Every structure is written in C-alpha cells, then in structure tokens.
Amino acid sequence: MNETIQVDTLVLGGGPGGYTAAFRAADLGQSVALVDSRGILGGVCLNEGCIPSKALLHLAGIIDEAAEAGRFGISFGKPELDLDAIRGHKEKTVSALTRGLGGLARQRKVQLFTGAGRFTAPDCLSVIKEGEEEREIYFSRAIIATGSHAVKLPFLPADDPRIMDAARALELEDVPDRLLVIGGGIIGMEMATVYSALGSEVTVVELTDQLIPPADPDLVKPLVRMYKKRLKALYTSVSVSAAEAKEEGILVSFAGEKAPAPTLFDRVLVSVGRRPNSGEIGLEELGLSPDEKGFIPVNEKRQTEMDHIYAIGDVTGQPMLAHKAVHEGKVAAEVIAGKASEFSPSAIPSVCYTDPEIAWTGLTEKEAAEKGIPFEKGVFPWSASGRSLSNGRSEGVTKVLYDPESRSILGVGICGSNAGELIAEGNLAVEMGADLEDLSLTIHPHPTLSETLALAAEMAEGTITDLLPPAK
Numbered sequence: 001m002n003e004t005i006q007v008d009t010l011v012l013g014g015g016p017g018g019y020t021a022a023f024r025a026a027d028l029g030q031s032v033a034l035v036d037s038r039g040i041l042g043g044v045c046l047n048e049g050c051i052p053s054k055a056l057l058h059l060a061g062i063i064d065e066a067a068e069a070g071r072f073g074i075s076f077g078k079p080e081l082d083l084d085a086i087r088g089h090k091e092k093t094v095s096a097l098t099r100g101l102g103g104l105a106r107q108r109k110v111q112l113f114t115g116a117g118r119f120t121a122p123d124c125l126s127v128i129k130e131g132e133e134e135r136e137i138y139f140s141r142a143i144i145a146t147g148s149h150a151v152k153l154p155f156l157p158a159d160d161p162r163i164m165d166a167a168r169a170l171e172l173e174d175v176p177d178r179l180l181v182i183g184g185g186i187i188g189m190e191m192a193t194v195y196s197a198l199g200s201e202v203t204v205v206e207l208t209d210q211l212i213p214p215a216d217p218d219l220v221k222p223l224v225r226m227y228k229k230r231l232k233a234l235y236t237s238v239s240v241s242a243a244e245a246k247e248e249g250i251l252v253s254f255a256g257e258k259a260p261a262p263t264l265f266d267r268v269l270v271s272v273g274r275r276p277n278s279g280e281i282g283l284e285e286l287g288l289s290p291d292e293k294g295f296i297p298v299n300e301k302r303q304t305e306m307d308h309i310y311a312i313g314d315v316t317g318q319p320m321l322a323h324k325a326v327h328e329g330k331v332a333a334e335v336i337a338g339k340a341s342e343f344s345p346s347a348i349p350s351v352c353y354t355d356p357e358i359a360w361t362g363l364t365e366k367e368a369a370e371k372g373i374p375f376e377k378g379v380f381p382w383s384a385s386g387r388s389l390s391n392g393r394s395e396g397v398t399k400v401l402y403d404p405e406s407r408s409i410l411g412v413g414i415c416g417s418n419a420g421e422l423i424a425e426g427n428l429a430v431e432m433g434a435d436l437e438d439l440s441l442t443i444h445p446h447p448t449l450s451e452t453l454a455l456a457a458e459m460a461e462g463t464i465t466d467l468l469p470p471a472k
C-alpha cells in the first residue's frame, strides 16, 4: 500500500456506459477516476461485442453478396480466405476506436486506472493489479458500470478449448467444419451468419419455439426461411442435454420432440444469455444488494438505494444494449452534476444484424398481447418495394403498430436489409409521439427502403396506391 486518490466521481467499468458517464461528468466540471480491469476502454462492446462482430459481419456480407450475384449473371470464384487479414480488419477497427477513447479520456483529464476494483467502504474503492501496489480511490459519488458476462452451461466439458463463448468465437482462431451454436438469440444468429459465410456447416439449436425470442414472429419468419437454406440445420424447441469431449469432436446430445440424434461438432458456441457483473465488486460494503437475477436496482435517475451510488448499463437490467448504457451514463453524470436528467425513453431499439436484419422498437405484438394493450397495424411487404427488388431482395417487411384511437405510433418492426439503420426513424416517431399521418405525409426519397415506413403507415390509413389498400 498504497497510493490514495480523491475524486468527485468514480466510475467503475470502462464500457460504453462507463466511459460515457466519465466523459460527461468531466465535461460538467467533475474530477473523475475511471477504473477498468482491461487496461483499454470500450468494455465488451468495443473489445469483444458490438464492434468486432459487425466488422466480421461486414466481411460475411461481402462473401454472401458475391455468391448471390450469380443469380444476376455475375459470377465470382470461390472466396479465398486469409484469416490473418480478416482478423486484422477486425482488430484495426477495434483499436482505432479504443485508441480514440484513450485520447478523449486524456484530453478531458479523466484519470484512468487499470485493475480489478472492489468497494471497501461507502466512499472508497480499492484497485488491485497484479504486480502493482494496491490503490485506494476515495470518491464523493460513484457510478457502477461493470457490465455483464456470458452464461456458461454447467454440463458442457469444462476448459475444452473447442467450447467457446461469443468473445472467443470473435477471435476467429479457425473456421471449423462443423459448428454448433447453442442459443438462437441475436448474438447466436450473428455468429452463425459469420461462420456460415466463412464456410462452416452451422447448426443452431434454440430452446424456445422461435429464433430471436423477443421479436415478433412475422419479423423472424423471412430470416428462418433464408437460414434454413444457408445453415446445416436449425432447431427450435430443442435443448442440449449433454456433451462429451471426444478426440474427433464434441459429441452433443439433444432433448425435445424434434431433437436430432447425438451429433459430433468440431466447435460449440454457447450464446444462451448474459449475467450482470455485480458479484465481486463489494456491493455489500456500499450497503447495497442485487436483485434475484444479480441486477443492481436503480431509479429513473440511475441512482441506487444509496443516494451517492449510481449504476448504469448491463449491470442494471434488460435490455443489455450499448446504446441503453450510453444514455444511462449521460443521465447519471448529469444528475450528479445537479441537472434534472432522467432515463425515461419511450422506446429502445433492438437490432439483429443478420441477413436480412431484424429491428424493432417500442411496442411489439408480443408485448401488446402480454399486457393487453390495444393496437392496430399497417404492414408493407418489401415485395412491393422498388428499391428492395432492385437489390434482388423481396423478403422484407415493415410494420407500424398504432393506437386505434389517437393513431399515434406505438411501435415499429422491420425485417430486411439495413433494418438496423431504418429503425431509427421508427424510434424517433415513437419518441416524438408521431401519428400515422406524420409518417405517411413526410416525403421520403424514392426509391429507398426508408419509403417502406411511410408506405406501412399508408397501408394503415388506406391511402396506399402502390398496393391495393387492405379491406377494412
């Protein structure tokens, strides 16, 4: 021991939530310490999540598009893969962003500390790094942004390098001949997209009766149709019951009515959810305890039960998404600086970056059914979109859910190319309390995929001319 440091605001965790909170707090005049065990900012999102997955998905998209071009009379040869260069693209993308964050921290005079942080008193965090002296950071306020980690399945062979989580899969050590993806949620399906494009025979097994479980079934249907062709096999309502490490592969057994026979795989990717990192940070020293799922309860100011402790991002609950963490980070920093900020979004968009992409925001039909919320919908099929057909794609759909009385937009769902970009307009519509006319009378450029939002609203209003208006 030990160097003692005193700051206004301490942030534990340097992911999108944590660095945003630290930077905003510094911009509002606070002295800030930011602690992360990685020695590099960006957390899961930049280092082993959002960004590396999108860098690889971009390359997968090139391979798929080149293969598709054969349908239109343009044939390319079989792709030759240079895995070092592929990893290089991903690593260069990540390091450009993380280096940028380091620079921004320095410019803002945010003090960075590398090591595992643990609260030892209501106003003190100790930071331990192997081979270095323990440091104590005293603070007036703290923001916990420790994120989450991948859930492990206890019955899979422990420590077998052929069993991976998403972070390992993104390292792209090799392209296995036979890959099993356990979990058909967003992360599992994105990784299935990458590895199938690179040449693996991919099998996906999902416990529930639908891929991408939170999305509405009509948005998932086009994806299922396409992935039944591109993947080796796709099972829903099937679980993995056992796995045995053999020299020639991992022998996996399945359970469920439609379960296949035990099958050998060269690698297995487990993507069955994530748990909050709230267990080993000394919450009890702060007088706090997590809920039964491990999340730290917070109010709309992202304040915990202890007034001077805030929590943001994955560690506070669903949806575990980077953009939610970022907004929460700003709110916490602003509240600490005395501003009247709140985290009370009307809608948080979700995107699955498969091909086609699936995106939704605000109310879904599933949620409306669960909560008994009345709604009506307008649906525009992309088989009538000039732009989508020009791109050689007809499988997409855009739908708007609206309040039957006020006709204001309650939610938007899209399946199709670039749905992740298009959903932003739907999100703005929900946030601004826009109604059907606001969408349909806004002139969208032609021919674009964005038109489908206005056309879905026209379907609802019965003013559509590109198709017959639906019978009322």
Ligand code: FAD
Pocket (backbone or CB within 6 Å): 012, 013, 014, 015, 016, 017, 018, 035, 036, 037, 038, 042, 043, 044, 045, 046, 048, 049, 050, 051, 053, 115, 116, 117, 118, 145, 146, 147, 148, 166, 167, 187, 277, 280, 281, 312, 313, 314, 315, 320, 321, 322, 323, 324, 325
């Ligand atoms: P994190 O990013 O998890 O950062 C927390 C940081 O705290 C980590 O660096 C961790 O090492 C550090 N830490 C934890 N405990 C301690 C401690 N005791 N001491 C010091 N440091 C500590 N979200 C999207 O919105 N879009 C996407 O496309 C997307 N894709 C994803 C793809 C994958 C493969 C994965 C795994 C996730 C993806 N996510 C995506 C989710 C997204 O990464 C998370 O929601 C986001 O990173 C959460 O941010 P956070 O700030 O809460 O925490």
